[in-house]
Amino acid sequence: MLTRREFLKLxxxxxxxxxxxxxxxxxxxxxxxxxxxTKPPVIWLELGSCTxxxxxLANAVNPTFHQVLTDLVDMRYSWLHNVEQxxxxxxxxxxxxxxxxxxxxLVIEGSVMTADNGRYNHVFMRDNQMVTGMAALQEIAPKxxxxxxxxxxxxxGGPAAAYPNPGGAKGVWxxxxxPVINIPGCPANPDWMTGTFSHLxxxxxxxxxxxxxxxxxxxxxxxxxxxxxxxxxxxxxASFPGESxxxxxxxxxxxxxxxxxxxxxxxxxxxxxxRAGAPCIGxxxxxxxxxxxxxxxxxxxxxxxxxxxxxxxxxxxAAGLGVAAVGAHLITGVVAKRVGKHWLDGTKPHESDPPxxxxxxxxxxxxxxxxxxxxxxESKSLERSQVKRKLPRTLRQKxxxxxxxxxxxxx
Amino acid sequence: MAVQTIFPVTRIxxxxxxDVEVQDGKIVDAWLGAHLFRGFETMLTGRDPRDAALFTxxxxxxxxxxxxxxxxxxxxxxxxxxxxxxxxxxxxxxFAADIIQNHLRHFYVLVLYDYVKGPNMSPYIPRPQADFRLxxxxxxxxxxxAKEAALQALRAHEAMAVFGxxxxxQQTIMPTGVTEQASVERLMAYSxxxxxxxxxxxxxxxxxxxxxxxxxxxxxxxxxxxxxxMSYGMFPAPVTGERALKPGLIVNQGQVESLDVNHIAEEIxxxxxxxxxxxxxxxxxxxxxxxxxxxxxxxxKAPRYQAxxxxxxxxxxxxxxxxxxxxxxxxxxxxxxxKETLKIxxxxxxxxxxxxxxxxxxxxxxxxxxxxxxxxxxxxRGALGHWMEYRHNKVTHYQIVTPTTWNFSPRDxxxxxxxxxxxxxxxxxxxxxxxxxxxxxIRSFDxxxxxxxxxxxxxxxxx
Numbered sequence: 087m088l089t090r091r092e093f094l095k096l097x098x099x100x101x102x103x104x105x106x107x108x109x110x111x112x113x114x115x116x117x118x119x120x121x122x123x124t125k126p127p128v129i130w131l132e133l134g135s136c137t138x139x140x141x142x143l144a145n146a147v148n149p150t151f152h153q154v155l156t157d158l159v160d161m162r163y164s165w166l167h168n169v170e171q172x173x174x175x176x177x178x179x180x181x182x183x184x185x186x187x188x189x190x191x192l193v194i195e196g197s198v199m200t201a202d203n204g205r206y207n208h209v210f211m212r213d214n215q216m217v218t219g220m221a222a223l224q225e226i227a228p229k230x231x232x233x234x235x236x237x238x239x240x241x242x243g244g245p246a247a248a249y250p251n252p253g254g255a256k257g258v259w260x261x262x263x264x265p266v267i268n269i270p271g272c273p274a275n276p277d278w279m280t281g282t283f284s285h286l287x288x289x290x291x292x293x294x295x296x297x298x299x300x301x302x303x304x305x306x307x308x309x310x311x312x313x314x315x316x317x318x319x320x321x322x323x324a325s326f327p328g329e330s331x332x333x334x335x336x337x338x339x340x341x342x343x344x345x346x347x348x349x350x351x352x353x354x355x356x357x358x359x360x361r362a363g364a365p366c367i368g369x370x371x372x373x374x375x376x377x378x379x380x381x382x383x384x385x386x387x388x389x390x391x392x393x394x395x396x397x398x399x400x401x402x403x404a405a406g407l408g409v410a411a412v413g414a415h416l417i418t419g420v421v422a423k424r425v426g427k428h429w430l431d432g433t434k435p436h437e438s439d440p441p442x443x444x445x446x447x448x449x450x451x452x453x454x455x456x457x458x459x460x461x462x463x464e465s466k467s468l469e470r471s472q473v474k475r476k477l478p479r480t481l482r483q484k485x486x487x488x489x490x491x492x493x494x495x496x497x
Numbered sequence: 498m499a500v501q502t503i504f505p506v507t508r509i510x511x512x513x514x515x516d517v518e519v520q521d522g523k524i525v526d527a528w529l530g531a532h533l534f535r536g537f538e539t540m541l542t543g544r545d546p547r548d549a550a551l552f553t554x555x556x557x558x559x560x561x562x563x564x565x566x567x568x569x570x571x572x573x574x575x576x577x578x579x580x581x582x583x584x585x586x587x588x589x590x591x592f593a594a595d596i597i598q599n600h601l602r603h604f605y606v607l608v609l610y611d612y613v614k615g616p617n618m619s620p621y622i623p624r625p626q627a628d629f630r631l632x633x634x635x636x637x638x639x640x641x642x643a644k645e646a647a648l649q650a651l652r653a654h655e656a657m658a659v660f661g662x663x664x665x666x667q668q669t670i671m672p673t674g675v676t677e678q679a680s681v682e683r684l685m686a687y688s689x690x691x692x693x694x695x696x697x698x699x700x701x702x703x704x705x706x707x708x709x710x711x712x713x714x715x716x717x718x719x720x721x722x723x724x725x726x727m728s729y730g731m732f733p734a735p736v737t738g739e740r741a742l743k744p745g746l747i748v749n750q751g752q753v754e755s756l757d758v759n760h761i762a763e764e765i766x767x768x769x770x771x772x773x774x775x776x777x778x779x780x781x782x783x784x785x786x787x788x789x790x791x792x793x794x795x796x797x798k799a800p801r802y803q804a805x806x807x808x809x810x811x812x813x814x815x816x817x818x819x820x821x822x823x824x825x826x827x828x829x830x831x832x833x834x835x836k837e838t839l840k841i842x843x844x845x846x847x848x849x850x851x852x853x854x855x856x857x858x859x860x861x862x863x864x865x866x867x868x869x870x871x872x873x874x875x876x877x878r879g880a881l882g883h884w885m886e887y888r889h890n891k892v893t894h895y896q897i898v899t900p901t902t903w904n905f906s907p908r909d910x911x912x913x914x915x916x917x918x919x920x921x922x923x924x925x926x927x928x929x930x931x932x933x934x935x936x937x938x939i940r941s942f943d944x945x946x947x948x949x950x951x952x953x954x955x956x957x958x959x960x
Contacts, residue, residue, distance in 0.1 A: 127619075134535050136947040137510045138558020138665045144602070144647065145654050145664065152647055160619050165507045167620040169610045171936055172503035178623065199535065205788045206796075208532040209512055211504040216532075245540075245555035252536030252786070272666055273558060328669075328676035328859040353658035354651070356686065362662035363676035363859075364669045367551060375552060380545035 088113055090289045097281045097302050111149050111157050114287065118157070123287055127182055127190040129226065130164035133219035134207050134246045134255055135196020138273040139237040140166050146276030147354050158283055159191070176210045183226050191286070192230035197239040197246040198223060198261045201254030220261060227262045232286055234267045235259070236279055241268035241297075242372040249376055259298065267291070268298040272369035277350055278303045297372055299344070308340035308366050311348040327382065328363040337382040339368035501929050504532075506939060508607040510559055511946035513905070516794075517935050519926050524935060527914070527921040529905050530795040531946045534769070534786060541895040546575065546864060546887040550670055553883065553897065557947045559602075561665040562595040562657065563876035564883075564897075571885040572672040574870030576862060582735035583856045584674015586848045587660050589732045589741075590687060591667055591675065593845040594657035597694055598650045598664075599877040600811070600838040603943045604706065605646035608831065611937045612709045613639050625931035630712045639705050649697050656690040659683055674859030681854045688849050695842040698835075706835040710828045720827040720938040722920035724750040725805050726813035727903070729873040729880045732844065741844055742875065745817040748805065750825065753817055756802075758873065758882065761898070764799045766910040767792060775910050780871075780884035780896045797946075799906040799915060800898055806909070808916040809879020809900050810942060811837040830941040866890065876900050878943050904942045917942055 088096075117123040132140070144151045155161055162182040168175045182190055196219075199207040204220030211217065227233055235258040238244035247255035259266040267286075269278050282300050285292040292300040309315065317323070318332035327336050334341070343366055351358045359366055368378035504514040512532040517524045537556060541549065549572060554564040566588060573579055580588060614629050614636055615621030631639070654664040660677045661667030669676040677683065710717070730744035745753040762778045771787040787793075799806075807813075811834040815821030820840060821833040872883040879900030886894040906915035914922075917939060924934050 132511065134533060135511070136556060136558035136561075137945075138555075138561065141558050141602075141654075141665050144606070145651050147651065150647065150651070152644055155620075156618065162619045164620050165505050165512075166510070167606070168507040169615055169621050169624040170931075171505070171507040171625075172932065174623065174625065174931065175505070175507055197535075199533070201536075202786075202788050206534040206536070206786070207512070208514070209505065211502060211514070214502075216504070245552070246535045246537075248537075248540045248552075250539050252539060253534055255535065272555060326859075326861045327671060328674075328678075352663035354655040356655050357658045357662050357677075359662040359668040362660070362669050363678070364662050367668065369666075375555070379548055379552070381548045381551055383545070 088288070093285065093288065094302055097277075097285075111153060114284070115157055117288075124189075125158070125160045126231070126287065127162050127186045128159045128164075128193055129162060129179065129182055129190055129230075130166075130193045130195065131209065131219075131222065131226070132165060133194060133196040133209065133223065133240070134199045134253060135237065135239060136245075137166065137195070139195045139240075139271075139279075140164070142271075142273035142276050143236075143279055145353055146280050148277070149280055154280060154283070158280070158287070162186075162190070173211075176212060179210065180212070183229055187229040189231055190229075191232045191234060192223075192226055193234045193236060194223065194240045194258045195236050197243050197255035198258060199246075199253045200256050200261065201252065206253045223258065224262060227264050230264070232267060232291075233258065233262070233264050234269065234282065234286075236269045236274050238270040238272045238274075238369060238371075238374050241266075241270040241299075242374070244270075244272060245375050266298055267294065267300070270297075270299060270304075270370040270372070270374075271345065272374065274370075275303075275345075275347070275350060275352060295344075299370075303346055303350075304344045304370065306344065306346065308343045308345055308347055308360070309338075311346060312340055312360060313348060314360060324363075327365060333360055333363070333365040335384045336365050337367075337380070337384055338365035339371070339378045339385070340366040341385065343368040343371050343378075345370040500526075501932060503932055503935065506936060506944075508610065508936075509940060509944045509946070510557075513939070513944060513946055515921075515932075515935060515939060517921060517926075517932065519929055522926055524921050524924045524926060527918045527935075528794055529907065529915065529918055529939075531797045531905065533946060534796045536784070536786065537897075541892045543891050545890060546572065546868075546885065546892050547672075549883070549885060549892070549895065550672075551668065553895075554666055556897070557899075557945065558665045559599060559945055559947070560595065560876050560878070562592050562661065562667050562670070563874070563881055565667060565670045566592050567872040567874045567876070567881050567883045568885075569670050569672050570872030570874060571870035571883045572864075572872075574872070575868035575885055575887065576672055576864045576870075577868070578673050578862045580672070580674040580735070581857050581860055583679045583852055583858045584671075584860075585733065585735040586852050587675040587677065587679060587858055588670055589848055590845055591657050591661040591670065592732070593841050593848075594653050594661075594687075594691075595664065595667075596841055596877050597698070597838055598653035598657065599943075600834050601646050601650040601653065601698075601702065603834065603877075604702070604831065605643045605650070607943075608937075608940050609639070609643055611933060611940060612713060613643075616640060625928075625933055627928065627931055627933040631709075635708060635712075639708065642701055642705055645697070645701070649694060652690050653694055656687050656694070659687045659690075671859050673862050674857070676859055679852055679854055679856060679858045684849055684852060684854060688846070691842060691845055691849070695839070695846065698839050698842055703835045703839060706831055710832055713828065716827040716937065717824060717829065718826055719924055719934070720830075720920045720941060721825045721923075722808060722916050723806060724825050725802075725807040725916070726816050727756065727802060727807040727809055727880050728814050728817050728875050729756070729882065731814075731875040742814050743818055744873075744875075746802065746807070747813075747816050750816070758871070760803045761882075762801055762804075763898070764801060764909040766799070766912075767907040768795055768798045769793045770798065779882075779898065780894070782896055793907075795905075795907040797902050797906055799909040800902055801906075801909055804909075804911070804913075806906060806913060806916050806919070807903060808942075809875065809903050810834070810877075813879060814875060827938055827941040834943070864890065878945060879903055901945050905944055905946070917944075 204218030207219040242257040322331040324331040506513040516528040518526040550565040550568040554561040657664040726747040730740035732741035815833040867888040869886045884896040
């Protein structure tokens with residue numbers, strides 16, 4: 087059997103040269119046949135979703151969706167595919183929950199609608215009672231072996247939770263107590279889903295970051311992997327989407343978005359936004375879309391120890407200062423509360439547990455830098471008086487403590 | 498006889514509850530309720546009008562490009578810009594690929610298992626004990642095609658991503674065109690996929706639909722509905738804006754009339770919304786949820802054209818353009834959809850041939866400080882409209898009316914049924930425990946409740 091290390095290499099390698107299908111599927115098929123592994127029963131529950139992630143999974147190439155159904159998982163319930171309807175399909179769902187308790191995976195697509203006690207979204211009927219999506223999730227989740235949120239909506243609330251969030255949309259992990267594996271993206275790239283599923287079957291839980299995203303797909307920023315990175319370093323910027331040059335000035339959120347789109351690419355690995363001249367909109371970030379709108383406005387000017395750097399000077403300075411400057415600026419932005427109104431009231435990630443040691447704090451701050459960066463909309467459009475709520479104190483305190491001169495936490 | 502409830506209706510997009518009253522083996526009354534409210538209504542208020550295309554397409558993952566296309570039309574009007582000729586062609590190509598994908602998946606993923614016995618594995622089992630009429634050999638052959646169709650649909654999305662960067666949720670459509678270049682290499686990539694698709698649709702897809710139509714002939718007389726059709730047309734030509742598929746209105750299978758969007762109003766008597774006025778003419782709508790409203794049974798409002806419930810989709814476009822006028826029924830909808838797929842494949846090939854490689858696919862623009870715009874186009878399932886108004890570079894009002902709100906509207910203020918509710922009337926039912934016949938009628942409309950969760954109105958806020 088493939089070692090875990092080899093598998094990780096496969097997943098992170100440039101997909102064009104090696105395919106998950108060729109290497110993994112035969113191994114799995116053999117393992118299933120020999121009874122070393124079992125096909126996990128899967129309940130795919132759609133809540134406040136647009137079905138985009140189901141469609142994206144159907145766009146999977148290595149392996150294809152058909153192979154996912156035949157060779158990877160046992161898709162017991164997915165209302166997009168079930169042949170039965172009404173009472174019969176509800177029975178299938180309930181039977182799976184009862185008989186496969188502790189074994190089945192619960193995949194959630196779409197955000198949890200919590201307004202009006204969840205009554206904005208009903209998902210099935212049992213004994214003549216309408217069951218809300220929120221209630222179904224809370225009832226089924228404790229019995230699941232793994233809970234996987236696919237798409238930014240299910241992970242963090244996503245577009246459904248955009249300010250003012252009238253439906254009370256929330257990410258799955260804000261609603262249940264069990265650990266959730268988050269596979270964000272709008273939609274999630276099919277490889278992120280099939281890769282995570284494969285890892286779960288063969289080696290169990292993949293390594294996750296602070297936002298519970300598998301590090302193997304969300305470990306680096308778009309900016310770090312970008313084909314146009316050299317143009318950023320050289321100070322060659324596009325002045326309008328569609329032009330050549332780095333798209334930073336026309337709104338690219340690549341520097342603060344963690345995903346491997348540049349090397350993985352989309353739809354049979356044929357294209358991805360920046361290659362097509364469109365700025366990254368940060369769809370895999372917690373806080374999307376509020377944190378990255380306006381989509382075509384650049385990230386704010388950078389405050390550095392050397393003074394303010396605006397975007398025009400950025401290219402020249404970037405080579406000297408590196409991306410760390412972007413991070414430093416963000417922290418300042420967060421402290422100065424120069425954060426977007428939409429961000430404060432709308433889509434907002436769940437706060438992770440307080441750090442236990444310096445390493446963890448550093449890791450968290452690294453993440454914070456990347457994530458919080460997104461939340462700053464252009465400063466001129468922001469009047470402080472309009473800021474309705476302060477950031478959670480713990481978060482702000484963490485940042486301030488970290489940067490207070492003379493503190494032991496200082497890097 | 499008691500009212501039978503199907504919830505959830507499966508193999509559609511997002512939650513639909515169907516209540517049907519069956520008497521003497523026939524459906525005599527029906528109520529259709531959508532059960533998801535995400536309330537996008539106020540979300541666009543205060544946002545940058547340039548973001549409308551990318552934001553609104555998040556409403557729906559199946560027809561994402563449709564929202565981007567129509568939002569960019571509204572932006573064009575509001576900003577006073579037009580796409581470059583090549584840009585317009587590329588927008589059309591992106592949209593065409595998405596529609597081909599949608600039509601293939603609708604038939605082979607959603608509709609097929611109403612007529613064909615699926616493979617013996619989850620999620621295709623358990624299956625209802627109902628009338629599956631195909632001989633085993635034909636059944637197996639079509640199942641084999643379903644596997645191929647999955648790959649063809651994936652290829653269609655690949656073609657969409659060639660110019661759209663990714664699918665679903667393309668990212669390149671701008672008011673003035675597309676950010677991707679019309680390079681020879683890109684055009685070749687699209688063209689070769691398209692050629693493959695055209696061939697497959699022509700030789701296999703249409704044939705499969707005709708085989709099923711042959712074994713289920715009675716469905717040519719089931720699911721008629723009102724015979725009122727509406728289409729905004731689609732695929733504007735560069736510069737002239739003339740649409741490859743024409744807009745129009747047909748009342749009770751009569752003559753094609755011209756359409757005036759000022760005659761559209763929405764009614765909320767049976768929808769979970771409160772408003773002192775139960776009927777409002779577009780674009781002056783409001784959306785205040787009230788889940789406790791008695792009598793109401795859906796999150797969808799009831800849009801009406803001069804008080805008429807109208808149907809949209811490939812059959813409506815077929816009637817209006819004269820491409821398909823055999824009749825109005827479940828089977829006619831499926832056949833019209835398959836034929837339209839082929840027509841769109843051929844249209845797309847024509848546009849590729851017209852594109853001059855490496856000409857500008859997009860141009861710079863600066864939006865004026867304020868503006869209003871209306872975008873209208875047909876999407877996969879019917880008429881889709883966006884109404885946008887902005888001031889000081891912030892959206893002040895945004896309204897969307899989606900196709901499924903037309904097709905799956907509940908009763909209006911006068912108690913007149915929506916088009917699908919009406920189409921269900923008279924459907925024979927063999928077994929009230931599975932109601933597969935009702936499912937067949939419903940699925941022929943290609944329902945999608947992600948976008949129909951209701952109309953989206955972004956209320957008036959002075960920005």
